[in-house]
Amino acid sequence: MQLDPRGPRFAAVLTTVVLVVVLVTGWGWLALVQTVVFAVTAVDPRRGPYALLYRWVVAPRLGPPAEREDAAPVRFAQFVGFAVLAVASAGYLSGVPVVGTVFAGLGLLAAFLNAAFGLCLGCEAYLAARRLTAKRA
């Protein structure tokens, strides 16, 4: 599966905005909505809500992409985002807002780095995580 790399970048901008609102308002239901968005996008990055918005509204105003990128890193990043926001939502909605704030803050950092610099924090950490978790032969 190949993607227009500007789509995930656009999605990261929207995610950043949503997570800023979550952090400022402490609104657990919005965190849950973002969790679902991550889950849907992880399953199919072309059918995620932000990806559809990009394709219908933004892409027609831009030229065709100069190059396409592999979907695997994007899906992995969305899965990491899903896991982090699931914990944040659980924290907010079960009355432990400090957990919500910490994990929504982590998600915001990752989304911001992706939006501003195209850096995928989950992808960077992937090999390190595999090194630490996989058994030695």
Added chain:
Amino acid sequence: MSGDPSAAGQRIEPDLLARLGVEPAPATLLQFSSAFCAPCRAVRRVSAEVAGLLPGVRHVEVDAESHLDAVRALGIWRTPTLLVLDSTGRVVKRATGVPGKAQLIAVLGDLLPAA
């Protein structure tokens, strides 16, 4: 862990290189990649271009995840990591991220016999 086994100046064991598919060559670009690595494709493109341009340079790409023992032995934590090796398996340069084509050619120029 003693020191940094894949820093510039370190020599890598021939057995280890053989397991990674490195064959004797005047110079080798040994690239570590993973499935969830967007810049790995750019490193592959630059390395393949340089290897095609300079005779005597081989480009070898290794899936880091299926060689975790080697990855641990070499102290590699991130993908993409590119090691520039001379004919004896010594690390001349280690680059994480996407290296510039000109930069890579300059490093390799010192390793290859003058044309």
